[in-house]
Amino acid sequence: MSTTSPTLIIDQPGTQTAPRILPSSREVFMSLFKADLTTQWRNRRASVMVILLPIVIVMSWKALIEKTGGAFVLSNAITLGLNAIGIMGYSNSIARDREKEIFQRLRVAPAPNWTIMGSRIAVQLVMIIMMTAIVMIVGYQYDHIVLSATGYAAGMLTAIAGGAVYLALGQAIVGRITNPETVQATSRLIYIAFIMVGMFGELGMLGNFINKAVKYTPYGTVKAIVSGALTPASWTNDTTMALLITLGYTAVFAIMGIRWFKWSSKK
């Protein structure tokens, strides 16, 4: 990095104030990102658990591949992983750090608010990319699921788009609820509800109505776009509609999360 950064503001002669130094947003963001990445790495046990479930799904559903196709298995596994990262991992870590007043300490520094939360989200995006890549690799190595290069690339992009829904939902949870224990309980409830209704509903085990309704839930739409992207030939108008609904969910949850969010849990 240049030795002449930080940006220096020189006062005019004759004034009585000392020069003030304002760091660039990029410098601030990179400092936060490095620290948040280190924190995530030090909490790697929790990160491993988040990645473990999708791997278990991929490996245990090997027998289903012949019947439903590799994209179905991979998309379910990836969607579950996105669910865990956004709803469980992200919301709990934000609630825990807010309770410790870590955000208040950061906010008294000249760090724009967007860099503080943006860094956290960037770390979760790294987790999403890692999880998706690992699931694809395990799918290839263990289940012999082979996709096209376009399929892998598009699958990664839609995983990121789908991850945004769950990150936004996690933000909405932590925006609405300040108590970290309540955040943990609520996020677990939503996570389990999505798995039960989403996975089993789609398999038709909960009746026709649930089977149809699941397609419009965050679980169903994300699964649909990931599945459609992994095998681009199967992308239909319904998949496009699912993508639009996914983006809509992201926008709604993000607006809720930003408007409701309080930087401190103290009243």
Added chain:
Amino acid sequence: MSQPLVILPIHRYSPATHRHLNPGDRLPLDPLTITPYLSAMNTSTSQPVLQVENLDIFYGSFQAVRNVSFEVRPGEIFGLLGPNGAGKTSTLSAAEGLIKPSAGTIHVAGYDIRREPLHARASMGVQLQATSFQPELTVSEIIVLYGGLYGIKLTMDKVMTILKDIKLQDQAGKRFGQLSGGQQQRISLVIATIHNPQLVLMDEPTTGLDPQSRRQLWARIEVMRDRGHGILLTTHSMEEAESICDRIAIIDHGRIITTDAPQSIIDNNRERPEVIAASRRGKITLEDVFIGLTGADVRA
């Protein structure tokens, strides 16, 4: 150029370096060497580093701070003294930019905290009451992080120099939560002053410290004052207020009752009947004046 430089815009005499500094002097922008030069800039000017005017803070319908005005000058320790719930922390939080006042203005080093929040925050260092650093990070990583937030790139050598200065070089690799209370306060103070701010805000800095750690912290605060920093600290310790504050403001029920040097407050109020009634051993202390002015009832 191996280091960024500050171009000094004004004439200053530096007591720390015993020389006159001229406009156009090029000074190293290094946190370890810039301090005496920054103190030179501050000690010669009488412009306050913090100006609070007509501050009102509401929490819903409850008014926590009422029409509070005060200023902190460079090279001064200003204490905000008050019972629990008096409005000290609310006032400090508003000065830190963490809460939005309903009315009034706050200027930090000439910057309006609402209109230019980033410049204002860059001009101040803050030590919050509760330790609030990421528990997974080591001491050295926290120092590097907060240096980065203020635009100061710190190498490990510089971090170790900083830690050696506060005799914590052996703790560099430890997590913040593993340190003792006194060690945590030393680290917090270093981080609050890492960018040599003109103003340092401290919320009850010696709470929970043993006497030795408290005295050590006082000594460090006084060194900061002598270097030209303006310091605002909140406390409900009379001993602390008398020992290190150059001026104090007594705040109660959101209002400032009086502002002056501690001895002057004692002298100006020693004849009051309520103060005499509060005194316990004949000699009037700051605590007697405080209880006389704020009442003897226990606060929730």
